[in-house]
Amino acid sequence: MRFPAHLKYTKDHEWMNLQGKVATVGITDHAQSALGDIVYVDLPKVGRELKAGDTFGVVESIKAVSDLYAPAAGKVLEVNSALTADPAQINREPHAGAWMIKLELASEPAGLMDSAAYEAYCATLK
Amino acid sequence: MTSLKRTALYDEHARLGGRLIDFGGWELPVQYTGVMDEHLACRKSAGLFDVSHMGEVHVEGPDAEAFLNDLLTNNVSRVAVGQAQYSAMCYDHGGCVDDLIIYRRAADRFLVVVNASNDDKDFAWMRGVHSRKGYRCSLSHESANYSQLAVQGPRAAEILQTLTSTPLAPIKTYWFAEGHVCGDIPAILARTGYTGEDGFEVYVPWQSGPAVWRALIEAGQPLGLKPCGLGARDTLRLEMKYPLYGHELGENIHPLDAGLAWVTKLDKPNDFVGKQALLAARAAGLRRTLVGLKMLERGIPRQGYAVFDAAGVSQVGEVTSGTQSPSLGQAIAVAFVPPEHAAAGTRLTIDIRGTRVPAEVVSTPFYKRS
CATH class of the missing domain: 2.40.30.110 (Aminomethyltransferase beta-barrel domains)
Known part of the structure; x- marks a missing residue:
């Protein structure tokens, strides 16, 4: 299980890579592993305004449907629409190629964990 | 909180990295490497499933056939010794108690295999129906005494054959043989399954489950066999449109609605449980x-x-x-x-x-x- 140090994490198992005012968002290695084979993803439209904790999309494994939650408030700048055709990329490279959305942040993100805290949090879920 | 039941294969699942979940009160693997991978292995080569959570009931005695004919929708009289039969078990109102398989081991001796999640309910229902008449047959709840392994897929017979001297080729679909596996472990070798592939369901004594499981993995892995969890079991059955209790079957679903008219013999002479309700439903139209x-x-x-x-x-x-x-x-x-x-x-x-x-x-x- 990988927990890249340059990312911030939520309890809902999204990661966020903050560069200036723009945050790239995806789901974590832990999340993709728990879901199993991902076969479907729904992502929002560019321009949508999200509040922190809003549902911005859905991922489905063969067995289950899971909502995706915005880790911070902001406007959707870009969507990784290639995932729609190849949702399994989320299993293969959750922290890199399978990013989901880029958000223009409306405010400073709050309540996110660093990689050590998130790894410790995941350990409590076992 | 009640603790989950474990099959004899629990340690094997843990060792193989199976992701364990609560399935109807049983702690069982939903997957090992991944549903997709396991599913395709079963279609291409072979899959091995621990289905020891399924329930088993012995019905024995001179009225065993008559009792099962009253209990079940299918015509038990048409089942020869060595043959298996799929059937529904109904309430008087026509809804399904369960779907199940019977194996005729002798003229007066049957093994009945039911769904794990319905095991206790089914046995109670069977006892209730048994008490309606003076049937000369015994019912005994044997679920704790059997491990059941399903080896399914185009290479299943070839793999299982390496464990037994019983010739498998002559066993036709929905027939079985009684023999031994791994030396002297008594086994029922049944050409039945829930995947749509050729394959066998192997019934052995509870404590023999791990030895047979390991032998099947050892023999099968070089040929592409993979252990499969409940996830693949579900996708495999769904691709065949096989019903699953709680989805296509339930107490408010009667077998004619659920596509089980082929095992619902409304023309059999006896008045089986649910027959009057099903006749009325058929007359009223689906x-x-x-x-x-x-x-x-x-x-x-x-x-x-x-x-x-x-x-x-x-x-x-x-x-x-x-x-x-x-x-x-x-x-x-x-x-x-x-x-x-x-x-x-x-x-x-x-x-x-x-x-x-x-x-x-x-x-x-x-x-x-x-």
């Missing part, structure tokens, strides 16, 4: 039937999703099971709809999180063996 659907646009249908007409205006039914089919690479569903919407080619829509996504009724099974 209100709903199970159809296979494939999605025409993106979206995965799931149990409970509403089915609408093609225009997306009127609800006509409900999804009972749905998934992304690993073999077809296509989202599929089984749904209850009225007969007028059941013809292959009929366009319908399914409400997926508020969007009416187009679907089409298709002939089943979804997956056809090449």
Whole structure:
């Protein structure tokens, strides 16, 4: 299980890579592993305004449907629409190629964990 | 909180990295390496499933056949010694207590195998029906005494044959033989299954489960056999449109609605439990039937999703099971709809999180063996 140090994490198992005012968002290695084979993803439209904790999309494994939650408030700048055709990329490279959305942040993100805290949090879920 | 029951194979599952879940009170692996991978291994080579959680009942005595004929919808008199038969077990009102398989081990001796989640309910129901008349047969609940392993797939027979001197080739589908595996372990070797593939269900004494499991893995792995969890078991059965209790079957679903008319012998002479209700239902006409659907646009249908007409205006039914089919690479569903919407080619829509996504009724099974 990988927990890249340059990312911030939520309890809902999204990661966020903050560069200036723009945050790239995806789901974590832990999340993709728990879901199993991902076969479907729904992502929002560019321009949508999200509040922190809003549902911005859905991922489905063969067995289950899971909502995706915005880790911070902001406007959707870009969507990784290639995932729609190849949702399994989320299993293969959750922290890199399978990013989901880029958000223009409306405010400073709050309540996110660093990689050590998130790894410790995941350990409590076992 | 009640603790989960474990099969004799619990340690094997843990060692293989199985992801354990609560399945009807049993701690069982939903997957080892991944549902897709396991599913395709079973279709291409072989899959090995621990199905020891299934329930077993022995019915023995001179009236065993008569009792089962009264209890079940199928015609038990047509089952020869060494043969198996699929059947439904109904309430008096026609709803399903369960679906099950009987194995005739002698003229007066049957093994009845029921769903794990219904095991105790089924045995209680069987005892109740047994008490209605003075049947000269005994019922004994044997679930704790059996491990059941399913080895399924095109190479299953070849793999199982390395463990037993009983010739498997002559055993036809839905027949079985009694013999031994791994030396002197007594086994029922049944050519039955829940995947749509050729294969066997092997019944051995509870404590022998791990030895037989390990032997099957050892013999099968070089040929591509993989241990398979409940996830693959579900997608494999769904590609065949085999019903699953709690989805296509239930106490308020009668077997004629669920596509089980082929095992519901309303013309058999005895008055089996549920027969009067089923005759009345047939006379009144079917209100709903199970159809296979494939999605025409993106979206995965799931149990409970509403089915609408093609225009997306009127609800006509409900999804009972749905998934992304690993073999077809296509989202599929089984749904209850009225007969007028059941013809292959009929366009319908399914409400997926508020969007009416187009679907089409298709002939089943979804997956056809090449």
